[in-house]
Amino acid sequence: MARYIHLTDLHYWSLVCNPLRMLNKRALGTLNLLIRRRHQIKTERAAGLITLFQEMDIDAFLIGGDLTTTATEEEFRQAADFLGRLTMLAPVYLVAGNHDVYTFESKRKERLEKYCQYWLPDEDTAAIDRLPGDVPLLRIPTVRPNLLSSRGSFQQDAATSLQTCLSEQQSQPMIVLAHYPFLPQTAAYHLGLNRGLGNGTTLRRILGGSEQPLLYLAGHVHVFSHTRDPEHPNLEQVTTRALFYAKKDRPGGFTEIQAAGAQFSVYPWVYRDGWQREALSSP
């Protein structure tokens, strides 16, 4: 049996006080942060979490992006420090979230790559790795910078590389890691036009058409959900809680996946006065 941890939406944050650096979308983000996120994102839980992971015998960490809140140097420094500590325990596999390319400036300066290159795929296309325990991991890029919205993007070159990856794997059960869910809504969330994945229907059609059993792990919505695609029974989608969140209706958490042969078992974890493992989830 192999044990993987899916964690996502860490949203490390820092306040930008220089007004010249706030002449962009970060002004909105910083204001939002001042008002709400300061009290809702408890990154101080990181130390206790590392201790918990040390006791769990973990084979790999799968990280769904949104490491930062407004993609500043300071936020990336904190996030990279945390990923470094995870790497001492097990290999770390990362995909970008929309907050990691929050402004066009952060994208142009390649801040994500500067701090996190080691954990990202070599190219910004769909890519396959083999996890410890011999389970294939497919990583799919789904983000781009936006002026105002938090909409994702599944682009043509990603679609082409994804089809190549799937054709090479020949119906072996696989884990898929991306930031955006491909389902626009489930019982647990509803993504409007501004927050959803552009071209998500194409992604869903390609994954569904492969007929391979796929466990798709996403973040972005900050709630746990586990859904079988009603149109493509080979697709199971899991969304995981935002790691350090402390909202009443959206507590923080992560997801544990146990892989035994061709079987994946999904256990959500939640933070309620401490980290707690919930019951085995089924879609």
Ligand SMILES: [Fe+2]
């Ligand atoms: Fe997020």
Ligand SMILES: [Fe+2]
């Ligand atoms: Fe996001």
